[in-house]
Amino acid sequence: MxxxxxxxxxxxxxxxxxxxxxxxxxxxxxxxxxxxxxxxxxxxxxxxxxxxxxxxxxxLSPAPDDVAQALARETGSQVQIAGARAANALGLSTQVPAKSTYLTNGPSRRVVLGKRVVDLRHASPKHLIAPGSPAGTVVQALRHVGRVRAADVAQVAARRLTANDKRTLASTAIQAPAWMRPTLVSIANTVIGEANG
The missing domain is CATH 1.10.10 (Arc Repressor Mutant, subunit A)
Known part of the structure; x- marks a missing residue:
């Protein structure tokens, strides 16, 4: 206790x-x-x-992120918010999904907390880029909103990510699907512009 x-x-x-x-x-x-x-x-x-x-x-119900982190500690795995939650975390969507979905390199598990659901889904390494970091959240938000809103993601991420997060994005962009790479690289490159500006 x-x-x-x-x-x-x-x-x-x-x-x-x-x-x-x-x-x-x-x-x-x-x-x-x-x-x-x-x-x-x-x-x-x-x-x-x-x-x-x-x-x-x-x-009160616990925060979904705390539940996901506890489950990850139990199995020695990593978690990353995914989909609509990632888009919401970046302010690209005002909808707060009732189901909090996380990708994990550990086992899948679902926990129901009243009306909320915390859903951990096992994912392959190519879907878990920079897990648990703001850079990973940007990748998941981009995956969720798609090419159509890639520019919106780039604009928000360029403002929100720290120089360190942008370096993480630059070093992991090669793992992302080909259509995402130009957006991720452009976000990462804003760090160079800031350093020179």
Whole structure:
């Protein structure tokens, strides 16, 4: 519980987050006891949180990103927001999808949290470019909106990405589909313009 409190309310955990403290069976028993005492909440099999509590609404749902990160830690994998979520994160879409989709190099898994769904989909390395980074989000947003809105993605990304993120984009652009590369390179090249300007 001390570790859960240290992370703060809203933290999401799996038993593997505590294996440095005790053996799996002991961790499972401790988590079960904390859930029974109302200190932690069981979200799904092997997934717990220390919920934020709203004075009127009660315990709030955890952030989808925190759930995805906890599941990735459990399997030692990487995750990257995908599709409509990536476009929304860049401000290219105002729609907040009810399903939060993530690509992962780990196993696929779906967690239902009330009306929200966190969906991890196993993806091949060619679909997981710079996972977990803002550069990876740009690639996924571009994949979602397509060629038609590539210029919009370039404009937003050129403003939002740091010089470091743009370098990551430049070094990973070769892994992207051919139609995306010119856009990714043009975003990455804005760093040169800024350095010279």
């Amino acid at each position: 001390r570790r859960a409190r240290a992370r703060g309310r809203g933290g999401v955990f799996t038993p593997s987050d505590f294996l440095d403290v005790a053996a799996r069976a002991a961790v499972d028993q401790a988590l079960s006891r904390l859930v029974k005492n109302g200190k932690l909440r069981r979200l799904a099999r092997g997934l717990y949180d220390f919920p934020k509590v709203h004075p009127k609404l009660g315990p």
